[in-house]
Amino acid sequence: MLSSRILLNPKDPEVTTAFYRDILGLAIYREFPGGTVFFLGGGFLEVVGRGEEGRTRDVSLWLQVRDLPAVVAELEGKGVEFDREPRREPWGLNEAWLSDPDGTRIVLVEIPADHPLRVDIRDHPDR
Numbered sequence: 001m002l003s004s005r006i007l008l009n010p011k012d013p014e015v016t017t018a019f020y021r022d023i024l025g026l027a028i029y030r031e032f033p034g035g036t037v038f039f040l041g042g043g044f045l046e047v048v049g050r051g052e053e054g055r056t057r058d059v060s061l062w063l064q065v066r067d068l069p070a071v072v073a074e075l076e077g078k079g080v081e082f083d084r085e086p087r088r089e090p091w092g093l094n095e096a097w098l099s100d101p102d103g104t105r106i107v108l109v110e111i112p113a114d115h116p117l118r119v120d121i122r123d124h125p126d127r
Helices: 013-023 068-077
Strands: 005-008 028-032 035-040 043-048 060-064 084-088 094-099 105-110
Touching: 013 035, 013 043, 068 084, 068 094, 068 105
Parallel strands: 005 043, 060 105
Antiparallel strands: 028 035, 035 043, 084 094, 094 105
16 A cells, blocks of 8 residues: 545535634645545545535544644634543543534544553564
């Protein structure tokens, strides 16, 4: 694999593009007639075309942030209503859930400093 991209086909492309650009603050990688591609960590999120189905709970966007309380406060200041407030999950991650205008779940994740995902496996004794 050389690159990766998640494609969203929203019911209202203008509203969804504005949500990811203005509310979540994702940086634009490129724009073209009928679509916008956003930087999304190690990949891209492309809002393109027009969809008809709308919401599905079978797909979620997992977005890691440095400071979950600060991001939640910032988004609440922009009028975002969360589907689930921040909490520590049984698997040790801090998560807050919200939805985009079409109902796509967005999981905001902060990985605590002592979580196994932060362990550098290059330094692991079994390696």
